[in-house]
Amino acid sequence: MRYSLLSLVRQALAGHRGWTPAWRDAAPKASYDVIVIGGGGHGLATAYYLAKNHAIRNVAVLEKSYIGSGNAGRNTTIIRSNYLLAGNEPFYEHSMKLWEGLEQDLNYNAMVSQRGVLNLFHSDAQRDAAARRGNAMRLCGVDAELLGAEAVRRMAPFLDFENARFPIHGGLLQRRGGTARHDAVVWGFARAASELGVDIIQGCEVTGFIRQAGRVVGVETSRGEIRAAKVGMAVAGSTSRLARLVDLRLPIESHVLQAFVSEAIKPLIPGVITFGAGHFYISQSDKGSLVFGGDLDGYNSYAQRGNLPAVEHVCEEGVAIMPLIGRVRLLRSWGGIMDMSMDGSPIIDRTPLDGLYLNAGWCYGGFKATPASGWCFAHLIARDEPHEVARAYRLDRFATGHLIDEKGQGAMPNLH
Amino acid sequence: MRVRCPFCGERDSSEFVFLGDASVRRPDPDAPEAAARFVEAVYIRDNPAGRYAELWYHGAGCRSWLTVTRDTRTHEVFAVELAREADR
Numbered sequence: 077m078r079y080s081l082l083s084l085v086r087q088a089l090a091g092h093r094g095w096t097p098a099w100r101d102a103a104p105k106a107s108y109d110v111i112v113i114g115g116g117g118h119g120l121a122t123a124y125y126l127a128k129n130h131a132i133r134n135v136a137v138l139e140k141s142y143i144g145s146g147n148a149g150r151n152t153t154i155i156r157s158n159y160l161l162a163g164n165e166p167f168y169e170h171s172m173k174l175w176e177g178l179e180q181d182l183n184y185n186a187m188v189s190q191r192g193v194l195n196l197f198h199s200d201a202q203r204d205a206a207a208r209r210g211n212a213m214r215l216c217g218v219d220a221e222l223l224g225a226e227a228v229r230r231m232a233p234f235l236d237f238e239n240a241r242f243p244i245h246g247g248l249l250q251r252r253g254g255t256a257r258h259d260a261v262v263w264g265f266a267r268a269a270s271e272l273g274v275d276i277i278q279g280c281e282v283t284g285f286i287r288q289a290g291r292v293v294g295v296e297t298s299r300g301e302i303r304a305a306k307v308g309m310a311v312a313g314s315t316s317r318l319a320r321l322v323d324l325r326l327p328i329e330s331h332v333l334q335a336f337v338s339e340a341i342k343p344l345i346p347g348v349i350t351f352g353a354g355h356f357y358i359s360q361s362d363k364g365s366l367v368f369g370g371d372l373d374g375y376n377s378y379a380q381r382g383n384l385p386a387v388e389h390v391c392e393e394g395v396a397i398m399p400l401i402g403r404v405r406l407l408r409s410w411g412g413i414m415d416m417s418m419d420g421s422p423i424i425d426r427t428p429l430d431g432l433y434l435n436a437g438w439c440y441g442g443f444k445a446t447p448a449s450g451w452c453f454a455h456l457i458a459r460d461e462p463h464e465v466a467r468a469y470r471l472d473r474f475a476t477g478h479l480i481d482e483k484g485q486g487a488m489p490n491l492h
Numbered sequence: 493m494r495v496r497c498p499f500c501g502e503r504d505s506s507e508f509v510f511l512g513d514a515s516v517r518r519p520d521p522d523a524p525e526a527a528a529r530f531v532e533a534v535y536i537r538d539n540p541a542g543r544y545a546e547l548w549y550h551g552a553g554c555r556s557w558l559t560v561t562r563d564t565r566t567h568e569v570f571a572v573e574l575a576r577e578a579d580r
Contacts (some may be wrong), residue, residue, distance in 0.1 A: 093547060129540035286542075316539035327535040328539055329539050375546070376539065378564050474536075475528075
């Protein structure tokens, strides 16, 4: 069923009894052309673009739980393309452009809202870094504006500009950045992929890989063996666990990142605002809740829950930047497991095993990358060569020295 | 999460700094495959879901380097030793 104003009116008049499920909950067949492991945003987007861009429609997405139950449902919904390095910026801008047309393409309301992403700076050195980043963005044809303190004050007068330790000197603004509704992104890709013939199989955990003559030719799952000419992994958070089944060791550590939602308040925050003196990012959902987060807890974890020191730290940062939220009550917090790569950038590449493809290492920037990640991973699987904007995301870059270390932290995954 | 430091007793995890995998050893730079071994040591990790021996530094306490054995699925701490003793 195509969603439109007409379909809405028709259903309203019929008492909303005629809506059909948005996508087909499939049972596994014996074999497929391509299996994508992981029913998050990236996996579903990969299946959708395999079907749409490459006419490969005999595809299964295998999800061990329900779709969108991992990091796709656990993020702070920010979309942006304000990266510095040449290996990253064209990729994220490709993603931004896909976001801009996504709802028309999927015929689904993903609530993409380009309300702007403002990165504050608090010192002259940070202003220089922001100017450099803005210039790098503009060289790639991306919008960036360097704002002084007065311009920031007009946008967000409630910030603590005169903070003795971290006064606000200005900010780098990307007006095209913003937020999207994370669950709707998952459902939209699932619906569009399902309509093109993709099987979405939930409750189907991969427990092993079937190998023949050094090639991966399928997977063993909790719902039986499934064969495929090609298998793609898009299971960020659990990548090492899955890769271990084929004795593949990766430059990845799994870390827990917490995110937070406050009670709903009246409209306050115009877009996404980040605190430059710590690591803190905040936006306001359409429902009125403040949605925010900060750093990783900092230790390896698969627990999908964090500890209180990180909660305290994030809330301190929030109050430092905008003291007026001091009495807003925290409603919920949750943890997601991040694939922290050793240089802070993702991997979209073939593996040493023929027939097995890897999409991993998204650190905590995976949500904004969802459309382009699917686009480029589908390209890699279909054509056996990397997409132009994802050429730098090679698995062997750690051995060859072609790292993409946006923050310059070195091989410290918990600091990226 | 609380860590029982051998010197200081049970302390909140926020007093510590996490470094990572305690099994990593600096390879012999004169070995024939030294380059490949350094790539392994610097970048490649087992990243297990379960028991994991890792290095923690008690920065807000006795400043010892500790080897903490912990379950990455539950955050349960099984054992804490001084790193130099665990290394023996």
